[in-house]
Amino acid sequence: MKALIPIVLIVAALLGVQLIVSFERPPIDTVQQGFRGTGMEEGVNPRTEAKLVEANQAPDSYGPTEPGGPKASEIYQNVEVLGDLTEDEFTALMISITAWVSPDQSCAYCHNVENMASEEVYAKQVARRMLQMTKTINSKWKDHVADTGVNCYTCHRGNPVPQQAWFLESGPAESAGGFIAKRQGQNVATERAGYTSLPYTALEQLLVEDGNIRVQSASALPIAGQPGVGLQATESTYSLMMHMSDSLGQNCTFCHNTRALGNWEQSNPVRTKAWYGIRMARDINNTFVMPLQPLLPEAHLGPQGDIGKVSCNTCHQGVSKPLYGAPMLTDHPTLGVASD
Template identity: 35%
Template sequence: MLPNWFNKWNSDNPTNIYGPAIAIGVVGGAVLVAAWLVSANQSSAVDSLQTGPRGTGMSVPKFKSDLGEPDPGIAGYMATRSDPVVPQGGEELAGDARENVPPGLEGLTVENYDRLLAAMRQWTGIPDLFEDMDNYQTSVGYTMIGMTQNLNENWDGHVNANAEVGVTCYTCHRGQPVPSDVWFDISPVNERVEGWGAVQNRVTPLSSYTSLPSDALQTYLVDGESIKVHDLDSRVEGVPGVDDYPGIQHAERTYAFMNYISNSLGVNCVFCHNSRAFYDGAQVTPQWATETLGIQMVQELNNDYLIPIAGLLPENRLGPKNGDAPKAACRTCHKGYQQPLQGTNVIKDWPELATTGDPDYGQ
């Protein structure tokens, strides 16, 4: 079929055609598989939440596959809910019929107290909660109930910023005696130096696994220092970081804190800030005000409720480096979502935790 000269040339110059053919087949197969993954599964398809004017890059992108998966904690909470029992008058009260009733709950009917106690034991993973007055968990639990009521009663602007959702023990605990995503002071992270060098250039969970400072949560959520990046005026007299205007180290600490907030809520910078003027409080999104209020709220939680219980806790519950009490931050409640439990209303069934006064059973 082919000319003799061609057959002779092939015979004199043998060539391995299998290697290139296999390579072409592998590459072609990979292209087909990639095309199928993109077109059929759409595993990398994204959706976005627009947070500002078009054309400014102000959006929070999310994989559609992630958006389709609810927070697994929601199912855990729904398994513990029960309807409150509206008192009719004349019922026996918990303070008269039960032992070790937490302060403020003595006036509940026995039926409502028992259902709340059963739920709190499930929420915290402590099956004998409040049974033993000598158990440190009883004293800590009393404090935590007061903290929860305070959150619902006095921090409505953050807790219920979009709609009534409230918080309960489950919001943080998720069935565990110690909530996940609590934090301890780990400074200094560099023992052989002092100053700024002692709190940075070490990859830690508190620095979101970067070389940024690891003391941002301590500085902003306990010490209450103002968040600073730079001075808006050029050639300011004085020494940065000393003469009442921020230095580059303050900016690094701020970035560490902002990075932590973004990861805790599963968002990016422009969820709160305007991409054209990060520094300008007059051009931020509504979420900025909610987050600012949240920072103040967490400062109060840490200083008024969590740090003071250090004396009640056993040694194994204290920080490994400085022996401090576990403290809260954004991720302790949010767990990577914009709203804890994705905005599930957890307080409607538990009016006993909504206020320090008499529960509102909707009578």
């Protein structure tokens, strides 16, 4: 009997370690997200939240510029997007963009500093298109970004290339061999699918291609001529939902009443914002980001030779509102006006 006691203690200790590893220790705060009585609540770990707050600080504000003065197009050469700004507004925005995107490389990241009007640095052409994209987001997609808006820092966070851009998967071999001879874009754990075996091609299908997002298909097998039908289409939807959940630091009940996932009447209003966000991501990727691929050097492309694309995590980075909803257009309201 005495010999069994150490064994029992060892097993108990191992189980205790497993419990510690598997569950978040209290206290955990609870936030009501949806209708009372539906269980639409979010668990918030205050220790994790503190780290997120630290990682999602808005950039320093330099304050708005004084109105009036000559236009940038009258002072500088080859100003195609921001020529209607005053000289002071233009200079202030350039200083801010440097801090937002290339604080270490400074102006030389986009310009030949010996000839600022030159087009020889590819990053200048990319930056010009990104400014047009920012203006489009803030003017066309207000149903998602509201008046808070976005600027370069929302995604870049002081890095020339946003660290949360995504590329086509290259790791999982498509031919698995054995019982599962073809992976069909899934059946292997990947980070973007929440380390599940759900399809790791969901971002390509649903945030680049105009895939049909279905929570539950009525047919187990695909039907010719009916895209988005079949069990795998449903699994792609869940894969995207896993990605969105991780990106926003929320679970399903942030948008859905999980007893009726597809029912809009029982969903939170923020589900509508998510609907617009998905379509905004498609617009950004297809209209602005992917056409820039030929300009980029090989070092900035992914393993499959593709440009980094945007998803929910590119802006949100673990919180439901990027940078906790800090206003991004206060100093530079011109970024909220669509380009001609």
